[in-house]
Amino acid sequence: MSLLMSITVAVLFGAGIFLLSGRDLKGVVMGVFLLGHAANLAIVTTGGSPIGRTPAILPEYGLLSGDEADPLPQALVLTAIVIGFAMQAFLLTVLVVTWRRAGSIRVDVLRDMPKDEYGPLESERRGAS
Amino acid sequence: MIWPHGIVLFVIVPLLAGAINVALHSFPRLQRWVVVVALVVNLVLAVATLGEVYRGESNPGAVLVSQMGNWPAPFGITLVVDALSAVMLCVSAAVTLGVYLYALSQLERRFAGGYFHAVYPMLLLGVNFSFITGDLFNLFVAFEVMLMASYVLLCAGTTRPQLRQAYKYIILNVVASTLFVMACGFIYGHLGTLNLADLARLAAAGQIPRTAVPAILLLLVVFASKTAAFPVWYWLPDSYPTMPPAIGGLFSGLLTKVGVYALIRVFLMVFGADPDIRFIALTSLLVSSAGTMFIGVLGAVSSHGVRRILSIHVISQVGYMILGVGLGTELALAATVLYMIQHMIVKTTLFLCCGMMEKYAGGDELGQLGGLLRRDGWLAAMFLIAALSLAGLPPLSGFFGKFLLLIESLRLVPSAAGYALATVALLTSLLTLLSMVKIWSFAFWSPAPARVATALVPQRRGAAMAAIGVMVALALSVGLGAGAYLKVATVAARGILDSGDYIRAVLGESSLIGSAPLARANNAGEGEVE
Numbered sequence: 001m002s003l004l005m006s007i008t009v010a011v012l013f014g015a016g017i018f019l020l021s022g023r024d025l026k027g028v029v030m031g032v033f034l035l036g037h038a039a040n041l042a043i044v045t046t047g048g049s050p051i052g053r054t055p056a057i058l059p060e061y062g063l064l065s066g067d068e069a070d071p072l073p074q075a076l077v078l079t080a081i082v083i084g085f086a087m088q089a090f091l092l093t094v095l096v097v098t099w100r101r102a103g104s105i106r107v108d109v110l111r112d113m114p115k116d117e118y119g120p121l122e123s124e125r126r127g128a129s
Numbered sequence: 130m131i132w133p134h135g136i137v138l139f140v141i142v143p144l145l146a147g148a149i150n151v152a153l154h155s156f157p158r159l160q161r162w163v164v165v166v167a168l169v170v171n172l173v174l175a176v177a178t179l180g181e182v183y184r185g186e187s188n189p190g191a192v193l194v195s196q197m198g199n200w201p202a203p204f205g206i207t208l209v210v211d212a213l214s215a216v217m218l219c220v221s222a223a224v225t226l227g228v229y230l231y232a233l234s235q236l237e238r239r240f241a242g243g244y245f246h247a248v249y250p251m252l253l254l255g256v257n258f259s260f261i262t263g264d265l266f267n268l269f270v271a272f273e274v275m276l277m278a279s280y281v282l283l284c285a286g287t288t289r290p291q292l293r294q295a296y297k298y299i300i301l302n303v304v305a306s307t308l309f310v311m312a313c314g315f316i317y318g319h320l321g322t323l324n325l326a327d328l329a330r331l332a333a334a335g336q337i338p339r340t341a342v343p344a345i346l347l348l349l350v351v352f353a354s355k356t357a358a359f360p361v362w363y364w365l366p367d368s369y370p371t372m373p374p375a376i377g378g379l380f381s382g383l384l385t386k387v388g389v390y391a392l393i394r395v396f397l398m399v400f401g402a403d404p405d406i407r408f409i410a411l412t413s414l415l416v417s418s419a420g421t422m423f424i425g426v427l428g429a430v431s432s433h434g435v436r437r438i439l440s441i442h443v444i445s446q447v448g449y450m451i452l453g454v455g456l457g458t459e460l461a462l463a464a465t466v467l468y469m470i471q472h473m474i475v476k477t478t479l480f481l482c483c484g485m486m487e488k489y490a491g492g493d494e495l496g497q498l499g500g501l502l503r504r505d506g507w508l509a510a511m512f513l514i515a516a517l518s519l520a521g522l523p524p525l526s527g528f529f530g531k532f533l534l535l536i537e538s539l540r541l542v543p544s545a546a547g548y549a550l551a552t553v554a555l556l557t558s559l560l561t562l563l564s565m566v567k568i569w570s571f572a573f574w575s576p577a578p579a580r581v582a583t584a585l586v587p588q589r590r591g592a593a594m595a596a597i598g599v600m601v602a603l604a605l606s607v608g609l610g611a612g613a614y615l616k617v618a619t620v621a622a623r624g625i626l627d628s629g630d631y632i633r634a635v636l637g638e639s640s641l642i643g644s645a646p647l648a649r650a651n652n653a654g655e656g657e658v659e
Contacts, residue, residue, distance in 0.1 A: 020304075025296060028296070028300065029300075032300055032303050032304065032307075035303075035304060035307045036303070036307050038307075039307045039308075039310050039314075040310075042311055042314060042315075043310065043311065043313070043314030043315075046314050046317065046318030072317065073314055073318070076266055076310070076313065076314060076317070077314075079266070080269075080310045083270070083277075086277060087273075087277070090277065090280055090281070091303075094280075094284055094292065094295060094299070097284070097287050097292065098292045098293075101287060101289055101292060102292065102293075110292075110293045111293070
């Protein structure tokens, strides 16, 4: 199980870094997401494999058997997933805004864009004030 | 009294302000009052906390601890304020308030509209939380809150240069955060705890397994990239100048300093007792500091926009701070804290001055500026004081931190390395002065370029100058009252280097003798292989 998880993490990291090195910002952003998922899987793995173990339950419902998978890494990952989700939503929004302002999300096109132009505002496009 | 549990307010007050302002989206006037009230309350709280923590220069600072939900220390979420945290809380509170007052009158609608007033307190929330959190994972969460707010502020206005540079900033920070959360996971896997006091106790007892060292050193990379230290500084000089000066000033005042704070907290206090980690971390910080100082200042000397010069300078000054952390002695650390205090104030002031200069000239390129000495004598005076403070001329605030750092680096054991570092630091100082003089002579001394001779006049100049004036007064007080500031900084440094009080305050009196409850349980289950 640990071996399988390690290989998955490695593949995800590799794919993420490959995407990061591309010229399309969409790919770059996806690469960042993959890195996040790889990190989360790696942390889950540090808690030990949950297969064949009872979930950790507070002692009021019966004594701990000592055989539970460590719940704390899972809690950490849960937090990290929520944060990562917010980050992904934000990055995708920036991507959309970039597309609207610059008409492209390729790194080389963006680099050669004139520096001083603001690009049209949303309201200017619609012809409002 | 509200202590020690009052420290929760450092999270609650900005959070409430941010949440209320999301709801008040269509009432901008009301939003501003909410933020001003929150920032003032935060400043009063921070000063009161410092008063509570600081008990004179010869006493160790008090440590205020609040356990969330009353869960005992290594298991629950712990908030801790020691002398260093209190100092940082105070300065960041003052800087955020000053910048906000300036932004109220000077930030264009394009940037200040929408959710600006909701996100601004959220940035403070992240900064405050990273100063008071007592465990590593919540430090990660605090960083994320702070960074998320900073992404929004960085992109607010959505100009093309902002969008283009935003990716560099966001992606570097997201990758660094990914490494951070992985390091947290691995450290937990090896040590069974993430509570800073508990980790410090394990380090002091020599119970950190060598297999955990790489994960811990991963944190060094993470914090170094957040501070824009030498090999990983490249995201800063392109992204900061795209922001309006008010926001750029806030970023360069606060964000990189949070990284330096994390370096101090984790590598000097928590793992400082472990000889291997200490040696590797401090040596790499020393090497990095020379590069950071020098690259930053070279970039500043070769740039031609005021925003860009000031932004790249942030890197160079971070180098001084890292130098102090790398030296790791009490005096060096006190000097670093003093330098951080002055840098946060002075650098922000310079950005605000730059904002006013742009209002006169219509841009921040040196060629566009000119004749400002005649057009606005007060602005010239403010800029001069702040610029000379940054360069470190003796009666002003930059001098004392740099001087003490130089003394300490000359005492470094391989003396050749010490002399080399001191030389780089002195040369950097000289070039800093040069680049400040460059701005001064272009913007204030040279005659105004013909086409913008008198065309532009800043709106609501009085309000902005009042905000800048308060910041300059603060900067002057750090210089003229350096003795008092140094006393507080020394207490903060002592609290870091002798972590006993911190550990006892968080884990309870008997903690330094007992064994780690969680580490045992976890390490027992860790050896299993499928």
